[in-house]
Amino acid sequence: MAVRDAASLLPPLLLLALLHTWGARAAVEVTMEEEVQVFHGDTARIPCTVTSDDGSGGMIVQWFYVISSGKSHLIYNQDSMEKRVVKNTPYTDRIAVENNGTAGGVLTISDVQLHDEVEFVCHVRSLTDGTGEGRTRLRVFKTPDFPTIERAEKGISVDDEPSKVGTCEVKNGYPKPTITWYRNNMPLRSITDVVNLINSATTGSSDLFSVKSELFLKVKKEDKDATFYCEVKYLVPGAEKMTETNGINITVFYPATEVNMWVESPKRLIVEGDSVKLRCSSNGNVPSQEFEIKDKNGVSLGGSEAVLEKVSRLDSGVYECSVVDMNTFEELTTNTAIFVNYLDEAVIEPKDTVLVEQRKELKATCNALSSLHTKTTWLKNGKEVSKGHYLSLKNITYDDAGLYVCIVTVPEIEEMQTNASLQVHVQGPPEITENKLIEKETAEKEVELSCHVKGYPTPKITWTSSDGKVIGSASHMTTELGAKSVVKVKVTSNMTVICSSSNSFGTDSVTYSIKAKIRSNGVIIAVIIICILLLAILGSVLYFLYKKGKICNRSGKQDFTKEKSGKDRIVVEMKSDNTEEAILLGVNGEKQLPGDQIHS
Template sequence: MAFLNRAAKPLFLLFSLVSCSAWAKVELTMQESVELYVDDSAQIPCQYHFINISSEARIVRIQWFVRDVDGSLSRIFYSHGKNYVVESHTDYSGRMEVDMDNQGTKLIIHSVQLSDDREFFCQVIGWTGDGLALGSGVGKTHLKVFAWAKVELTIQESVEVYVDDSAQIPCQYHFINASSEARIVGIQWFVSEGDNSQRRIFYSHGKNHLVESHTDYSGRMEVDVDNYRTQLIIHSVQLSDDREFFCQVIEWTGDGLAVGSGEGKTHLKVFVRPEAPVISGVLTVISVTSDLPSKVASCEVQNGFPIPNITWYKNSMRLMPSPGYVNVLTLVTQEYSGLYSVQSTLEYKVVKVDKDAHFSCEVNFFVPGGVRTMESNSINITIHYPTTVVELWKKSPQGLVKEGDTVELRCQGDGNPPLPVIFNKKQDQDVVLESSGDMLILSPVSRKDSGIYQCRPLGTSGYTNIKGEMQLTVHYLDPAVVMPKDSDVIQEIVMLNGESLTVACNAPSSSKTDTVWYKDGEQVGKGNILHLQDTTFETAGEYICEVTVLSHPSLHTSASVYIVVQGSPQLMGVDEDVQLEKATGRMVNLSCVAQGYPLPSISWNIIGSQDWHEVVSKSNLTVAQSVLTVEVTSDISAFCNVSNYIGTEVKAFSIKAIPTVTTTAPFSPGEIAAQYEATEGSGVIMVVIILCLLLLAIFGSVLHFLHKKGKFPCGRSDEALLSSELALKPAISVRVGAEEAAVTDLLADTTS
């Protein structure tokens, strides 16, 4: 009995020596071994019964021992009758317990460890009442502890494919704390069912593979298996394949004991791209006066999987549901094919600014690896809203309005539908002006049409804020009037020579004007007042004032006045008397020009010749000219008398007749010059006379030539004849040069 401890040996020996009774046999029934995994609870039962036991046996003693690493035994439990002790300071203190009854005992060890893989002994001893051992028995059980192999799986959370594509679901695994006896790997694939159960579709044990028959995947699936990896392949994926697939890996010992397992799952997600969204707006009119949101539009997308989502937009801004303002009603329909169609209705509380708004919908749907969107067309809805603002403006003409224009005023309110409008002037609101729709036409306008015009929607009465208003100003410019005005027919002012005069030009206008004075095409003044100081006969003439509206240059007018300066006649040209010496038989032109008002009359007194006649007599309002031709037969005295009722002027002409000299000697300018030098003693006078004779001869030849050709008419008494005579007879003309030309031009202006 080597397994008995020291305390038991003396009692046994004592019993052997003293007692003469027969030794009782104790039979124990124990399992050869108990197998379990780390962290499990081990139960080691020990059943016993006595054979040939004495009737005096009354007490049972039970002890449990464990074999240490060195082969010795250590007691861990002791009981005697109803008293028991769990040995302290052992590896099992605090994690073991012992059950006992009349036929057996059971050792229970919790949280089994690998170090508990050893032999446990159960000893049962029968005692008499007086403490004598009657018999004993010992049994043992080998507690075999296995470390549970941990199987780690790497599997995707989801796999995403389009319908009709092939799906590949990989499953990788490896073992941790694997038993050295493990030799076989078992793989199983399951698919979730609608009742939350699982159905196996594939099984492998070692090299044996089996695809389960009579499943939805029979004939369209395959499984690849190699070291530490398996892959489920599903062909022609269907909508019904959108479910979870489970991969289970089990490690088996050679004798068929499972020592480790792991399981993972993948959700196979199937996608179908939906059709493009179709949006349709309501055909009815929506009013802003509605208290509740009104149906604006509906958007439908068909045949998508999984369920597409519809989002609404207004002017590209997302509309979020808001009670009382934005409602979105969604209806989802699953078609017979399993695809989903979604219809979304937008209810929206419209306001006036939504009249130009554009509504659209966007469908969001899932695809493998992300989310895609499709946008619908945008629509505009018809909104009715009351008129709150009315605008009145001038459509034509552009710019300022002047009398005679055709004016178009247009009135428009901001309501929809637009209401009929009426027009009136603010000064007379009860009088409705005749208009054509929203247009008021005034033609032709005059200054009395100026004023404030109003328009308002038909139906409103009295003064109201809902009206349009504008100021219409009709610009005008009355005909110009020159003051002072002596006559209603001819604007003519008569004044005395040397006086001063102030003339005003007035043209009533609606705007500021600018006045400019002109005489003979040249500006002589600016402003509506013209001042004339110390007037002379040259002051006389027509003065024109032009008046222009500065803000409207097309508005302009003009008036004229004729200034007449009264005074006694004044001779024009050379004032002193004229003295001439002319050869006898010659014709001499005498000219007399005078100005004055009233127009002076010209008369001639000729002494010394009866052969004279007037060749020119012309005049204008203030200037008179007379030219006469006289033949020198002897000394002549001529007097030009100019007069009007204010005064008289006289101009005297004295012509000394020089006898004509004749000679038979050859004509020589040198001899003539010598003769005159000898007789007159003046070389200068002779040179002048010779030059004049030469010029006269040349002019005579030209005149004869022109007469033969019919280019020079004879007998004219007009200004052309006078000019020709002056050209032919420069030596005997009364006056030539700039003064004669000036007078001729002055008179030509009158005759023309």
């Protein structure tokens, strides 16, 4: 205890020297992380924390890296006199030591490379010869490129041994990535004679890993719809990540167990005139198989498809398709029945034209032979008059005459239809539609008259005047119900015109009584006189304005010379139909003799 008390009175430096002389050592403890992880090309930070009884002052700190053989190489030295990066080492230009408040500090390594994945040592020694040491393993990571997948170029048969399905590859990763194959989201594992996985890894000058995996598989028929892809797992600082390739499908060859045949077109029922396309296929997928389609007579029509142009009902029958596997020569056959629907032309009884007497009954039928149910409609002038195969017209009149069209359609197939027509003539005496007596009053010089006649045979129409003369300028035309005639006659006075019609059954006529309206001459003369008076008044006004200088730029002087009388006058000569004597009116309203007219 006395020695301790004495020592406490000595100066500090002398105390340290004495402690060293007495052989006492201070405890030094170095703390470091077991592992530091960093991405390739980034900066690594390796901390070294030192605790010592002597404090942090006056310690010697040295950083080393250890190669695979276990030999250490100094890269940094720090003492009380200097801080120095050792020259001519792989880290000379890339390291620095930062002060973290303790003697060790933090070693930083920039642009980390794969060969930097070594152990780094922080060695600390105190002035009292106490030492401590810590080690950190540096781990370097490089994210690989996106993986690729390629499928086998050729198809694979279910009868083959395990065959190559595809290849997956991932490049430039560190540490080495791993590849797992999947089929429809299920991982594949090696199974003898079923699944074979061949994996390989290479490194280039950069020491980065490229990994390739080839999948060999004994395929089944179900694999034709399977999707294959690869999953790549790789490490990054503090985690494991995963990425996937896109999916691929493979071609699988497998034998057929059945063959199918069908009508590709038309999609509706087949009718005469259609082009029919037949198709044939099997449920197998064989590189070499041959199809053949035969008609109902056994005649070959082609391979897996055939076209029948403009079919008729005679083409109805059973057609056959066969497929032969050219590897095994196994043959499968099937057939399909074709029925060609038809609709014959419509037939009307009685045919073409029928004559029916007035007030009698007409019965007609319309039929069309068809393989399908039909619907019949009768039309006249585009309007429906009856439904069904029968047409019955009772108590026939002239209005029932005309063209009747029978239309036969197939409800199941809209475009299937046929038609026929029947011309109906109603026999009987002429019947003029106009009234028997027609009175017309007109002031025109010419009037147009018309005469419509019903009846069959087509009536003959004749126009005559009241004196019995035939008017030959009439026009004639045949109508659906009979005939029509139009005539133009000149009107000079009251007159009578007769339209007569006749056929083998009788006659009919109509009388036109025409009254002529004559225009009055007195009215015309009165109009002419009024017009002349209006012209005279207009002339007087113009002359008055001229004299007052209101027109022709008159400003107190006459621009031209004219012979004057005692008074300025405007003279208008008027004549009537009853006298040749001229009456002259002046502006004063006085009568003037013809010799007193003013000449300009």
